[in-house]
Amino acid sequence: MRALTMGLAVLGPLLVMTAMPLPARAESCDDLWYARNEIYKAQGYCFRTRRGIEAFGNAGCRYDNADEVPLSAAQRRTIADIQREERARRCPR
Known part of the structure; x- marks a missing residue:
């Protein structure tokens, strides 16, 4: 939850490329x-x-396995932060 209150913008296409932290305004x-x-x-x-x-x-997709998707360390951290928040909120899988 703390990561959501840091005042960061919701991830957009540009932010995805630069792997910004967890979106601050994730409402749900x-x-x-x-x-x-x-x-x-x-x-x-x-x-x-x-x-x-x-x-x-799936237009232009190249990877069937999520583990094979070439992600930067920052993108992996962002995904882990999001997954942590999803667990904390008990989001359905």
């Missing part, structure tokens, strides 16, 4: 889910779930 579990998966989409992940495909599509 849906916001957290979107911010996390936006990072994966920007790096070429091929979504498998209906929700992911509907939100992001």
Whole structure:
């Protein structure tokens, strides 16, 4: 929760590229889910779930396995922060 109150902007396409910290204005579990998966989409992940495909599509995707997506250390930290917050909020998986 502390990370959400740091006054940071919600991740956008530019921020995804630079791997900014957890979005400050994440109002819901849906916001957290979107911010996390936006990072994966920007790096070429091929979504498998209906929700992911509907939100992001799979045009131009290159990686079927999330573990193979080339993420920077900063992006990995951001994803871990988001996942921590999702657990704290008991967001559905």
